[in-house]
Amino acid sequence: MTGKLTAYVKIVLAMSIAGSSVVAGKLLVASFPVFMAAELRFLLAALILTPLLLKLEGFPSLNKREVVILLLQALSGVFLFSIFMLYGLKYTTAVEGGIITSSLPAVVAVLACFTLGEKLSRYTIAGIVLTILGTQVIHLTGTLSEVERGAAPVIGNLFIVGAVIGEAVFIILGKSTANRLSPLAVSTVVSIFGAVLFSPFAIREALTFSFIEVPLQAWLLIGYSGIVVTVIAFILMYQGLKQVPASKAGVLTGALPISTVLLSAMFLKEGISLFHLLGIAAVLTAIYLISKESETEDNRQVQTKSDDMQSSKEQSFQEKRSCVKSQNYF
Incomplete structure (x- = not known):
């Protein structure tokens, strides 16, 4: 598996998580109350990541620009994303929440085009179109079939839209630090900032909250959210962003609604229809197109290096012949 293809796989895994x-x-x-759930998640992640970072790499020296970027990432992709997502899920279903995230690839690609100057290749454009079409097919389930919806789906879905915007900004900002800071360093700092941002609101909720009544399953979910979702997914995402343009990473986020729909059916008993399956097939095709492009790009790079080496050898041979000819004159 090529390096760039491995990066695509890491991003797909991160978005599936x-x-x-x-x-x-x-x-x-x-x-749990919303702010407390988020605080426990990122506090746990920070407590795990900080000693790991100190042992493996040491805490990085950050300049003012990097501190601002990481703080903005924590604000957009951790604080705002978590608030909008968790509040949204109180009023809408997990399936609809996953469906709305389908706009993320388009938002990321557009932001990357305007802010980073990244060009959209035909493969990327095709992937974006397929992702949007696929998730719109999934959306037909809610309009052409009878499915159970949330208590206030419009309000809930608007919150999810806010989460999508926050995640898109998070991904774009990630390109600014991916080249110098390690994935572990970025994940640690962002988690610390996230825990700090949530803490005053979480403390206020904790004053009137009964922890004794929380079931074991909920505590296990906090552990999963803090370790797997926050730690492992963050690291995978940043490792992928080191080699993948933000616009292409945006297309691969189509794995998120697929994961949500499948897991919602398994654990929340929310139904999956033919429209869901068709949408999933379209998004998987989009991911294949992006992966196919990575193989093509790698092959071109290998061929270019081979041509350069051959050209260098020929040039060296010609120089030696010229040297021999020059010696014959004396």
């Missing part, structure tokens, strides 16, 4: 966080969030808000 992120999709599982939608289901976990739906279950968590039934047992």
